[in-house]
Amino acid sequence: MPSTTRPPASTRSRTPATRWAVLLAAVVSLLIGLGAPAHALPGAFVPTQSKGNRGSDVVALQYLLGARGKSLTADGVFGAGTDTAVREFQSAKGLDADGIVGPGTWQALVVTVREGDSGEAVKAVQYLLNAKRGAGLTVDGAFGPGTAAAVRAFQGHAGLGADGIVGQGTWTNLLWHYEYADYTAGTLCNQSPDGNTSADWGTAAAVAQLEAAARAFAATGNGRLPVGDIAFEHGGSINGHASHQVGLDADLWPARTDSAQCTGSRITWESASYDRAATRELVKALRAAAPGHVKFVYFNDPQLIAEGLTVQYPNHDNHLHIRYCEPVHPNSSYQC
Numbered sequence: 055m056p057s058t059t060r061p062p063a064s065t066r067s068r069t070p071a072t073r074w075a076v077l078l079a080a081v082v083s084l085l086i087g088l089g090a091p092a093h094a095l096p097g098a099f100v101p102t103q104s105k106g107n108r109g110s111d112v113v114a115l116q117y118l119l120g121a122r123g124k125s126l127t128a129d130g131v132f133g134a135g136t137d138t139a140v141r142e143f144q145s146a147k148g149l150d151a152d153g154i155v156g157p158g159t160w161q162a163l164v165v166t167v168r169e170g171d172s173g174e175a176v177k178a179v180q181y182l183l184n185a186k187r188g189a190g191l192t193v194d195g196a197f198g199p200g201t202a203a204a205v206r207a208f209q210g211h212a213g214l215g216a217d218g219i220v221g222q223g224t225w226t227n228l229l230w231h232y233e234y235a236d237y238t239a240g241t242l243c244n245q246s247p248d249g250n251t252s253a254d255w256g257t258a259a260a261v262a263q264l265e266a267a268a269r270a271f272a273a274t275g276n277g278r279l280p281v282g283d284i285a286f287e288h289g290g291s292i293n294g295h296a297s298h299q300v301g302l303d304a305d306l307w308p309a310r311t312d313s314a315q316c317t318g319s320r321i322t323w324e325s326a327s328y329d330r331a332a333t334r335e336l337v338k339a340l341r342a343a344a345p346g347h348v349k350f351v352y353f354n355d356p357q358l359i360a361e362g363l364t365v366q367y368p369n370h371d372n373h374l375h376i377r378y379c380e381p382v383h384p385n386s387s388y389q390c
């Protein structure tokens with residue numbers, strides 16, 4: 055409804071063209087004051103999550119559902135309970151109750167939080183800042199000065215206006231931001247054959263699913279999982295790869311009979327030290343850790359291909375290439 059308050063006399067005396075110029079200047083000034091566009095990180099978008107996913111984005115989802123009255127354990131696994139809670143929330147909001155947390159569901163879930171606020175939504179922010187930027191915050195749901203400082207630091211990193219307020223733009227960039235693979239847990243080792251020494255970042259789901267597979271593989275007694283290139287921190291072009299640009303591809307080394315794939319020489323499926331049985335267990339672990347979210351695993355062992363575990367592709371004799379997928383993704387090559 056238009057305002058009934060009259061403008062001051064100095065404004066009323068201006069010509070219509072002058073008033074439009076003043077209004078335009080005010081809008082420009084406001085936009086400048088707001089800082090960079092909401093989607094400041096190149097290509098940032100709200101990532102889809104659905105049943106079978108893992109990771110910090112799922113933890114954030116579970117906290118946000120908790121803020122909406124759903125009783126969930128924030129364990130980072132999108133299982134049956136989370137799926138039910140998502141569908142109930144979608145139905146209550148008049149959304150398609152498909153269990154797929156895409157842009158519309160995220161937009162309905164997230165709430166703007168700032169210093170002085172408390173609750174489950176604040177826990178989601180704190181958890182994401184810890185997972186994706188190493189903020190070292192206590193996940194207590196209290197938005198105090200430490201959380202505010204970490205939010206501003208992230209906003210500066212993302213090219214957003216550093217106001218310390220977690221609104222839609224900050225949520226989008228925080229959820230989209232990639233995560234660094236954990237090489238300190240004793241189940242992964244870092245290999246970068248193409249000189250891409252910082253290409254150890256992936257989407258929260260891809261990294262968590264990879265780490266879960268590595269834990270399962272290590273439990274078989276076959277050693278650690280060597281990881282080659284994943285992606286750069288914010289994606290983009292990467293040396294030696296046409297893919298690996300959206301955080302959902304990862305290169306992995308096959309297993310050796312001496313379990314020394316992290317310290318021994320690199321092998322192919324034709325090498326005498328290649329362990330087909332252990333590599334088979336690795337591929338099974340990769341698929342089990344991300345049910346419904348593995349697009350393919352390239353690797354040229356003909357026996358594993360015959361078993362339907364891997365797919366033949368040129369130049370994949372000495373490494374496996376896993377591509378994770380989501381039911382909704384801007385790039386059709388990454389849609390499940």
